Amino acid sequence: xxxxxxxxxxxxxxLSAARGAAGTACALLALAAALTGCGSDSGGDAGAPAxxxxxxxxEPSTASPTPTKPSSSPSPTAVKPMxxxxxxxxxACADGSCTVVVTKGTEIPRAxxxxxGPFTVSAVGAEGVDLTSVDASGFTSNLLGQRxxxxxxxxxxxxSIAVLAxxxxxxxLRLFPAEH
Numbered sequence: 554x555x556x557x558x559x560x561x562x563x564x565x566x567x568l569s570a571a572r573g574a575a576g577t578a579c580a581l582l583a584l585a586a587a588l589t590g591c592g593s594d595s596g597g598d599a600g601a602p603a604x605x606x607x608x609x610x611x612e613p614s615t616a617s618p619t620p621t622k623p624s625s626s627p628s629p630t631a632v633k634p635m636x637x638x639x640x641x642x643x644x645a646c647a648d649g650s651c652t653v654v655v656t657k658g659t660e661i662p663r664a665x666x667x668x669x670g671p672f673t674v675s676a677v678g679a680e681g682v683d684l685t686s687v688d689a690s691g692f693t694s695n696l697l698g699q700r701x702x703x704x705x706x707x708x709x710x711x712x713s714i715a716v717l718a719x720x721x722x723x724x725x726l727r728l729f730p731a732e733h
Contacts, residue, residue, distance in 0.1 A: 635723040646670075649712050652727045655682075667730055669694075669712035674724075682716050682724045 638653040645651045649664035655674045661684075663670035669686065676683040681698035686709065688694075696707050699716045706715035708731045717725040 633720075635718070635720050635725060637723060646728050650729050652717070652725065654723055654725050656723050661726075661728070664712050664728070667711040669709040672714075677719065677722050677724045679719070682719065682726070684714065 635654045637656050637659065642651070642653055643659070644662060646653060647662045647664060649667040649669070653659075653661065655661070655677065657674055657677050659674040661670060661672040661674070670688075672684045672686045674682065675685050681700040681703075682696075684696040684699065686694040694709050696709070696714065699707060699714070701716050701718055703716070706713040706727075706729075708714075711731050713729050713731040715727045715729075717727055719725075
């Protein structure tokens with residue numbers, strides 16, 4: 554028998570074996586193993602593992618699923634609701650230095666010495682705190698989406714406003730003179 558006849562018979566035998574359910578599973582696993590190392594070489598994914606190819610078993614599993622255990626990670630710390638500041642506490646902001654808790658509609662008085670305000674809180678929520686100010690000349694300033702994690706306070710003229718916390722529909726703000 555010639556070498557080519559031997560190779561042809563081997564291929565025929567291999568194809569016959571691959572036709573069964575076990576052969577299909579083996580072929581899929583071989584394909585998955587061959588594709589596992591494939592990917593783009595863009596340079597940005599150096600060292601990143603290749604995504605795993607899905608696999609199928611030849612026969613359905615009769616094993617029962619493993620029961621899920623409750624997560625051992627700590628539950629989120631409950632955040633206490635904040636009580637909005639009283640009108641007297643808000644009036645203390647007139648000197649440009651205060652810490653207050655506000656809700657939508659709260660008015661923060663003008664800090665005349667810092668040429669800023671008065672401010673009206675137009676929204677408080679997960680997206681942040683929105684503040685609007687219209688001065689005596691009619692000029693409008695809007696501070697939109699102010700958040701504790703924004704990288705620092707916002708400044709209007711000589712007044713800085715920092716959002717310290719947002720809890721549901723309340724926000725804790727700190728007003729202070731801007732650094733020059």
